[in-house]
Amino acid sequence: MRVDEVTGRAEIGIVGGSGVYSLLDSVEEVAIETPYGAPSAPLALGEIAGRRVAFLPRHGRRHEFPPHRINYRANIWALKELGVSRIVAPVAAGSLQPNVRRGDFVICDQLVDRTSGRAATFYDGPATTHVGFADPFCPQLRGIAVKAARDAGIDVHETGTIVVIEGPRFSTRAESRWYAGAGWEVINMTQYPESVLAREQQICYVNISLITDYDVGVEGVPAVNVEDVIKVFADNNERLRRLLFDIVPAVPEDRSCPCATALRGAVVGH
Numbered sequence: 686m687r688v689d690e691v692t693g694r695a696e697i698g699i700v701g702g703s704g705v706y707s708l709l710d711s712v713e714e715v716a717i718e719t720p721y722g723a724p725s726a727p728l729a730l731g732e733i734a735g736r737r738v739a740f741l742p743r744h745g746r747r748h749e750f751p752p753h754r755i756n757y758r759a760n761i762w763a764l765k766e767l768g769v770s771r772i773v774a775p776v777a778a779g780s781l782q783p784n785v786r787r788g789d790f791v792i793c794d795q796l797v798d799r800t801s802g803r804a805a806t807f808y809d810g811p812a813t814t815h816v817g818f819a820d821p822f823c824p825q826l827r828g829i830a831v832k833a834a835r836d837a838g839i840d841v842h843e844t845g846t847i848v849v850i851e852g853p854r855f856s857t858r859a860e861s862r863w864y865a866g867a868g869w870e871v872i873n874m875t876q877y878p879e880s881v882l883a884r885e886q887q888i889c890y891v892n893i894s895l896i897t898d899y900d901v902g903v904e905g906v907p908a909v910n911v912e913d914v915i916k917v918f919a920d921n922n923e924r925l926r927r928l929l930f931d932i933v934p935a936v937p938e939d940r941s942c943p944c945a946t947a948l949r950g951a952v953v954g955h
Contacts, residue, residue, distance in 0.1 A: 696738075
């Protein structure tokens with residue numbers, strides 16, 4: 686599909702699980718070709734409270750793409766072509782601290798990358814581009830998400846550091862204790878490079894971590910396993926969907942954050 690056929694057809698992107706997909710009104714599916722191949726699935730276009738929204742399941746419709754095989758560049762490129770300038774990114778995540786409990790939501794403000802070998806930039810030359818990433822999540826969207834969660838009575842942590850591991854395996858106890866000892870709160874496998882690629886496209890991006898389990902380094906709590914992750918996520922999926930549907934109409938049209946100008950002064954030479 687040509688760019689001129691899709692640009693401007695969505696303003697807010699939701700990159701997440703299939704639970705949101707069924708609630709979009711008047712869904713229109715759009716298959717977009719990108720220079721990086723196909724995104725994880727055709728994008729679903731619809732409306733939430735009168736706002737044009739594009740939904741993309743990052744793992745594919747059948748969860749067929751493990752974290753290290755997701756085509757992150759194609760996903761972000763496709764959303765940009767649709768006109769998306771904000772991305773809300775809910776994820777299932779693990780806790781690294783006893784006070785961050787299963788069923789809690791964390792609106793992360795920092796990120797630590799522990800992945801390897803992933804295509805993490807759109808800028809492979811000839812122009813050298815160094816995008817700023819000191820604050821990886823949009824402060825404007827973070828404030829909106831925190832307020833929406835508070836108003837909904839959700840147990841929400843207003844800040845937190847998410848460490849992103851390569852996967853698809855879970856951490857060793859030694860690794861998990863290391864992350865926990867550093868004071869980090871959340872562990873996940875998909876927030877990098879998704880978040881930095883959004884920044885390179887000057888798209889606002891906010892993380893919403895739904896805590897589904899405790900990582901193995903947290904003492905005195907059950908160790909992570911896939912069955913528990915799925916159960917906790919399913920039990921909280923309706924709360925997550927309601928939160929997303931509260932966030933979308935609260936997003937202002939104007940951006941009062943640095944995300945829109947992230948490339949200003951970032952290019953060296955050429």
